[in-house]
Amino acid sequence: MSKVEFVKSHLIGKLKEHIETSSTIYILTSFVMKSGVEVIKEPLKQAAERGADIKICAGDYLYVTQPEALRALLAIHPNIEIRLWKSNGVSFHPKAYLFENTNDGYFIIGSSNLSRSALTSGIEWNIGLHKCVEENVFAKVMSEFLTLFYAEQTVQVNEETVKDYEKHYADYHQRHPNLVRQWTTSEEMELMLPATPKAAVDMMYESKPSYGSIQPRFAQVEALAQLEATYTEGYDRAMVVMATGLGKTYLAAFFARNFHRVLFIAHREEILHQAKRSFAQVLSDKTFGIYDGKVKEGQADVVFASIFTLSMKKHLEIFAQDAFDLIVVDEFHHAAAKSYERVLAYFQPQFLLGITATPDRNDYKDVYALCDGNVAYRIDFIEAVQRGWLAPFRYYGVYDDTDYTKIAWRGNRYDEEQLLQAQLRTEMAENILRAWEKHKQTKTLVFCSSIRQADFLANYFNEQGYRTVSLHSKQVHITRTEAIALLEKGELDAIFTVDLFNEGVDIPSVDTLLFVRPTESLTVFTQQVGRGLRLHPAKQYCVIIDLIGNYRNADVKLSLFDTKRGETNKKREKLLPTVPEQCDIVLDVRVIDLLEEMRRKRQPRREKLLHDYQELKQELGRRPTYLELHLHGRSEAKEYRDEFKSYVGFLYWAEELSEREKEVFLKYEAWLIEVERTTMTKSYKMVVLQAMLNRGPSRWHLPITPNEAAPFFHQYLTEKEYRKRIDFSDGETKRLWKYDEQKVAKLIAKMPMTKWSGSSNGLISFENNVFSLNFSIAPADEATLYQWTQEICEYRLHVYFERRSGGK
Structure with a gap:
């Protein structure tokens, strides 16, 4: 059999041959036509x-791909x-x-x-090529395929994203009717425009720390103590949230001294190689490998x-399920969350450690859920600056x-071509230069x-006598390593970049x-x-210049610098945040006027929600559950409750319910609001409600006694260490770690059954040792109301333990 093949036609025969025998099948194509799917689907x-x-x-370039x-x-x-792939106009x-x-x-x-x-x-x-000919290639x-597949520019294809694509597709072809006729007829228009080759991006490794022997320092000392205490107490997973620059990778290495074999998982090669160097400086007696x-x-x-x-089946199953004693999960790449789930469902480590640097990212909540709600340690960059562990800043x-409204x-981003038209102006470059100077x-x-903006501004600065470079994926004249070395030696004034330094390097x-x-x-x-807050002997503070x-x-970003962030002032939000000592924020007068105007004209809350x-909904391809809204939504789930009294109330307002569901909502709205808003000093109300729900859609609403609820109640609060620690370890309940039905039932009768019946506005009663709902539910409504009640209960339990554990 030839190892290199030239295929001029009837490629489908070759594809079928390999599809039939392969365990891994990846397809990357500029566009997809329905005719092509018909050929290959079986x-x-x-x-x-x-x-x-x-x-x-597949790509959406020029909307050739058919919905x-x-x-x-x-x-x-x-x-x-x-x-x-969302090309945004790029070939x-x-x-x-x-x-x-x-x-x-x-x-x-x-x-x-x-x-x-x-x-x-x-x-x-x-050209077809066998692996054995060029294994490295x-x-x-x-x-490269996997990097492209999970890139931020891609979206998962599901019914919701197809609907959205279909709207853009129809709009584009309405404006270009000749193209749609031609493509529909021939189904093979190739738009072979030249593309600039992507330059190889070299690795940049973290330099060896300047301090002496490698020992925990600053936040690492506190975090390591908390982690080791967590492990000693019998927990099998936890997460740590540490701001960029505090050494979360070194922390993981110090913690890894307690284990024999360790797996460190990340989504970027730079992070893997940097982590390997960090671990090698802490664990001198271990061997280290990249996979x-x-x-x-x-x-x-x-x-x-x-x-x-690792998420590929053939690679995952090379390892035994118990091959690693410790697994460290670095920052989630959000689009690859399913890959992480697959890997973590396979392995059975003694301990799972999730580490993240940015507590405000949606991925933080994903890591939180994976770690059973156990946040061992958390510190954001503002607190680290306050404690002298990161450099102070001066923000201008x-x-x-x-006018971005045009x-x-x-x-999730502005149209690239329209944005470039606004940015690639000499007068704007001049404004940027003067502010920088x-x-x-x-x-x-x-x-x-x-990339075009980076190149434009670097050229403009160079024309004004400064030494700068633009550094991005298509730069072929200088590597990242070389550019950084020149900047550190003072032979460059600035590096213009596009997302290369967000994480991993x-x-x-850098002081500006x-x-x-x-x-x-x-x-x-x-x-x-x-990137600018790491301590350095030559740096007193970091200057941040922000257009x-x-x-x-624009009107909410300043809150990131606020030491009192999270403290709600309902009377009036401050425009200027309260920053740490030695830090400062200075705004142009026109910026102050602009932000005040934006607050007055802020997008109505309901529209934003x-x-x-x-x-x-587009990302998931279906209506999200209440807990999914909390874990993955951009707005806080509680904002929906605050604005609409319940999540289902929001769905009703947003026309997301069927006519039948609308009828059910209006009949039982008071119950849904009660479950949403009843106070929870402990988790007990929702645990009892979950015991009822476990009986199924047709029986969940029937009366229940404390003794009937006791087995589930006890199991739920003792099966997870963090639940037991938070809600079942005071003087009275600690004695109930060993199950005693009568004592547990007595606790349930007192709290929550008696208390909830007294605060439920008549919706619940607890009489003669029986806990009952004081309203009837029609058989036709049971399944729908069960589902909604289950979603609220699941959400409230998760949020309760998340908050009590120190999570977001």
């Missing part, structure tokens, strides 16, 4: 049914993962078919998209694994006269929106940050601010 379905790992990524083609892909099999032309099994691999790269003509009778040029291609798309060093004592590689808010918002120190990182000597992009994500902004215009989040709900 072999893909059979592969999915036998358990193959199938991932398909009906995406729906056809979805219909093949639920285990096939499908994502859509997207890859065509690749990747296959791997136990013994070999094969990939086809060429001109064939997923259309009938391209796979059958069309004239196409494709094969590994690189697989790794990613290129290297497979799985026999080491401490393995640093890429989640994208500079006025940006761009720039289209594309789901006024406030800068010696070494500057500049955070830009796009630190330059402690310049933000020339709208703050689309508060999480990313927090990560980027952290502020009327963009989204609806927008955030719809965004999550």
Whole structure:
């Protein structure tokens, strides 16, 4: 059999051959046509049914991909993962078919998209190559596919995201009617525009710490003590939240001294290599290995694994389920959450440690749930600055006269082309330069929106006599390592970058940050601010220069610097936050006026809640549960309750309920509000309600006695250490760790049954030792009301223990 093949037509035969024998099937295509799905769906379905790992990524460039083609892909099999690349006007032309099994691999790269003509009778040029010919190239291609598949520019394809895509598709083709006729007829329009090759991004490793022997320091001392106490108390998982710059990776290494074999999981190669260096300085008696798309060093004592590689079935099952005593999960890459779930469901470690640097990211809540609500230690960057563990800052808010209300918002970011039209102006570059000259120190990182903006501003600064470079994925003239070295030596004044320094790489000597992009994500902004706060002998404080215009989040971003954040002042929110000593915030007068005006005209609360709900619904492909809204939604779930009295009340207002559901809601609204709003000094009310719900949709609302509720009540509060510690360990309840039905029943009768009946406005009674609902439920309404009550109960229990454990 030839190891390299040239395929000019009828590619489908070659694809079927490898689909039938492969355990891993990855497809990357510029566009998908329904005709192409019809050709390939049966072999893909059979592969999915036998358990193959199938991932398909298509692009939306110029809206060639047909909505009906995406729906056809979805219909093949639920285990096939499908994502859509949001090109935002940037050309997207890859065509690749990747296959791997136990013994070999094969990939086809060429001109064939997923259309009938391209796979059958069309004239196409494709090269097929066996893994054994170029193993390094094969590994690189697989790794690049997974990086692209889980990139922030991709969205999961589901019915909700297809609906959204369909609207944009129809709008685009209404404006370009000739194109839609041509594509629909031929189904093979290839838009072969030249694309700039992506430069290889070199690794940047954290330099060896300047302090002497490697010992815990600053926050690491406190966090390590809390972690080790948690482990000693018998917990099997916990999380630590530590601001960027405090050494969360070193903390994990110090904690790892308690274990023999360790698995460290992250989503970026830079983080893996940096973590390996950190661990090696702490654990001198261990061996260390990388396990990613290129290297497979799985026999080491401490393995640093890429989640994208490890989540593949053939790699995961190489390891025994009990192969590792400690698993450390670094920051979640949100789109890859399912990959983490797959890996963590497989392994059975003695202890699971989740570490994260940005407590405001949605992923924090995901890690929290994985760690059973046990937050061993938490410190954000403001508290670290207060305690002298991070550098003080001086923040300068500079006025940006761009009118962002005229720039289209594309789901989670501004339209790139429209934004560039506003940004690539000489007068704006001049404004940025003057602000920088006024406030800068010696070494500057500049955070830009796009590659074109970074190049434009770097060129402009250089024309004014400064020494700068733009550093991004398409830069081929200088590597990241070289640029950082020049900046540290003082041979560069600034580096203009696009997201390369959000996480995984630190330059402690940086003393100036310049933000020339709208703050689309508060999480990313927090990560980027952290790049300048690391302590360094030559740095007294960090200067933060931030362009502020009327963009989204402009009026709330300053709260990130507030030492009193979270303390609600309902009378009047302060414009200027209370910053730590030695820090300062200075705003242009026009910035102050702008922020005051934005507060007066702030998007109505209900509209924002609806927008955030719809965004999550698209991500999930269905209506989110109440707990999912809390775990993954941009707005806090309690905001929905505060505004609409209940989550179901919001769904009613938002026209998200069917006509039948609306009838049920209006009949039982008082009950739903009661379950939502009843006070909980302990978890007991919801635990009893959960005991009732466990009886099923047709029996959940029937009366219950304390003795009937006792077995579940006791099991629930003692099966998890954090529940027992929080709600079942005072003087009275600690004696009940050993089950005694009568004593537990007596506790339940006293609290919550008696107390809840007295505060329920007549909806609940507790008489003659029987706890009852004082309203009837029609049989036709039982299932719906059961589901809603279950969702509220599940949400309230989770939030209660999250809050009491010190979580967000």
